Amino acid sequence: xxxxxxxxxxxxxxxxxxxxxxxxxxxxxxxxxxxxxxxxxxxxxxxxxxxxxxxxxxxxxxxxxxxxxxxxxxxxxxxxxxxxxxxxxxxxxxxxxxxxxxxxxxxxxxxxxxxxxxxxxxxxxxxxxxxxxxxxxxxxxxxxxxxxxxxxxxxxxxxxxxxxxxxxxxxxxxxxxxxxxxxxxxxxxxxxxxxxxxxxxxxxxxxxxxxxxxxxxxxxxxxxxxxxxxxxxxxxxxxxxxxxxxxxxxxxxxxxxxxxxxxxxxxxxxxxxxxxxxxxxxxxxxxxxxxxxxxxxxxxxxxxxxxxxxxxxxxxxxxxxxxxxxxxxx
Amino acid sequence: xxxxxxxxxxxxxxxxxxxxxxxxxxxxxxxxxxxxxxxxxxxxxxxxxxxxxxxxxxxxxxxxxxxxxxxxxxxxxxxxxxxxxxxxxxxxxxxxxxxxxxxxxxxxxxxxxxxxxxxxxxxxxxxxxxxxxxxxxxxxxxxxxxxxxxxxxxxxxxxxxxxxxxxxxxxxxxxxxxxxxxxxxxxxxxxxxxxxxxxxxxxxxxxxxxxxxxxxxxxxxxxxxxxxxxxxxxxxxxxxxxxxxxxxxxxxxxxxxxxxxxxxxxxxxxxxxxxxxxxxxxxxxxxxxxxxxxx
Numbered sequence: 001x002x003x004x005x006x007x008x009x010x011x012x013x014x015x016x017x018x019x020x021x022x023x024x025x026x027x028x029x030x031x032x033x034x035x036x037x038x039x040x041x042x043x044x045x046x047x048x049x050x051x052x053x054x055x056x057x058x059x060x061x062x063x064x065x066x067x068x069x070x071x072x073x074x075x076x077x078x079x080x081x082x083x084x085x086x087x088x089x090x091x092x093x094x095x096x097x098x099x100x101x102x103x104x105x106x107x108x109x110x111x112x113x114x115x116x117x118x119x120x121x122x123x124x125x126x127x128x129x130x131x132x133x134x135x136x137x138x139x140x141x142x143x144x145x146x147x148x149x150x151x152x153x154x155x156x157x158x159x160x161x162x163x164x165x166x167x168x169x170x171x172x173x174x175x176x177x178x179x180x181x182x183x184x185x186x187x188x189x190x191x192x193x194x195x196x197x198x199x200x201x202x203x204x205x206x207x208x209x210x211x212x213x214x215x216x217x218x219x220x221x222x223x224x225x226x227x228x229x230x231x232x233x234x235x236x237x238x239x240x241x242x243x244x245x246x247x248x249x250x251x252x253x254x255x256x257x258x259x260x261x262x263x264x265x266x267x268x269x270x271x272x273x274x275x276x277x278x279x280x281x282x283x284x285x286x287x288x289x290x291x292x293x294x295x296x297x298x299x300x301x302x303x304x305x306x307x308x309x310x311x312x313x314x315x316x317x318x319x320x321x322x323x324x325x326x327x328x329x330x
Numbered sequence: 331x332x333x334x335x336x337x338x339x340x341x342x343x344x345x346x347x348x349x350x351x352x353x354x355x356x357x358x359x360x361x362x363x364x365x366x367x368x369x370x371x372x373x374x375x376x377x378x379x380x381x382x383x384x385x386x387x388x389x390x391x392x393x394x395x396x397x398x399x400x401x402x403x404x405x406x407x408x409x410x411x412x413x414x415x416x417x418x419x420x421x422x423x424x425x426x427x428x429x430x431x432x433x434x435x436x437x438x439x440x441x442x443x444x445x446x447x448x449x450x451x452x453x454x455x456x457x458x459x460x461x462x463x464x465x466x467x468x469x470x471x472x473x474x475x476x477x478x479x480x481x482x483x484x485x486x487x488x489x490x491x492x493x494x495x496x497x498x499x500x501x502x503x504x505x506x507x508x509x510x511x512x513x514x515x516x517x518x519x520x521x522x523x524x525x526x527x528x529x530x531x532x533x534x535x536x537x538x539x540x541x542x543x544x545x546x547x548x549x550x551x552x553x554x555x556x557x558x559x560x561x562x563x564x565x566x567x568x569x570x571x572x573x574x575x576x577x578x579x580x581x582x583x584x585x586x587x588x589x590x591x592x593x594x595x596x597x598x599x600x601x602x603x604x605x606x607x608x609x610x611x612x613x614x615x616x617x618x619x620x621x622x623x624x625x
Contacts, residue, residue: 003432107416114410116434118402327400
């Protein structure tokens, strides 16, 4: 049975391997290039300088320039990353959906299911094989992507929680890929024709991903808030710390929101007229502060775990439904 | 009498339409059974129900006493060649033989290889590139290699030219006569079955019209020619299957149960006469009103 699965899908496996190698040929050199430039410019040290509570003004200038330079040079690279967002979907469409649908469309299920093996066993072995291969592939490109994207998230001050950057690295691609494959298989069992099965996979995957990303992900864990005094600040509090800022605003001393969605800072004293007070405090009153609602940066891997956990669980449900339904396929 | 396949009030429905209805049959073991009927009569449905591919919507079907649906235990007993002989087209014949060995506990690979070698099927060519006749032979060899107690073939010769058709049926007969395998073979062409089958089931419009041993069927029917007949009972005639009339004379196909009224001239009939009589009797499912043409 495993032999049949391998023999039937070895061409697909070969294509996948070739595609992965081609991607590696593209990603490894660009990744190395980014890392070399990152090290050359001393960006790791720079980030430490810029993220300090009171940046050293002497070093902040050159460091900002170096970061900007790096960002200009490599920001377009993140477009390459988008490729990896669709990879799970492609695996689902071309590995998952045809698994049963193609068999039924070509009538070969009548051959396969009248041999000595019951179709439930047939389904378990096939689904298992494809799921395992999909996970292996996803591990390779998920972790590979984490390595590749690290300089970008670091230097370009791209938050690792940002929609694309969160989704294309770490362990989430494993969850997405397994889910896409399971959805494809399940769709193929319920609508055993290639086109409908692929359409359901496409729509279902994109729909659920968007829904969860927008509505659920920010609330996987209780949000934290913090108040940052405006008094005495030079620059606005940024996202450099890697926290995922969900909402922000300026509140007055009493805690009432006076300007949602904005942050303020006093700026350098030299830029003000002599004896002038901190402008935002003039505007919003003494004691006004920047308010942030956020998920702390150190929850990144926890969030990765939760997100992939959800998709793995959904995949398990879909596979269970598919195995249960397989005996009804005619 | 051992029974290979038994159905009772068996029915299968697709949506509102019954593809098979009220089907009660007993097929004894060791027979070559022909399943005949026009396209869409329900032949494939019956075969799929028999091998467990479909779940009955009414009644039951038993294969050597066991229900085949969702029951892998019956699989070793059946060899099934589906319509259009579906095989993995990118597999070579040799690989398919190997595959059968991995998917069946009882598997006579030597038998399959012997047959395929005899027929000159190239072992290293993907079966998708073989001719229709060769592919059908590969499918048959695979089904026979399971050494099944019941071999079911769904329109196995439909796509073959007349020569390949005869060769296929001959080789089929050659291989099952000694082993005592029961064969259920469907076709919409009577000529395919006439020479090979000793038992017959006629399906039409999703119902069984006629079933029985070929000799009995031929024996039980006669063609009667006599004065114009308007439906009154005739001595010695059980049922009138089909009647044709001219102004003065009627020609009947009838099942007889005794000595026929001497007013009628009695002729022997061939199997074909009998079957055509029953097929013509079945009403079509599509009516003229469905087509919006005057009746």
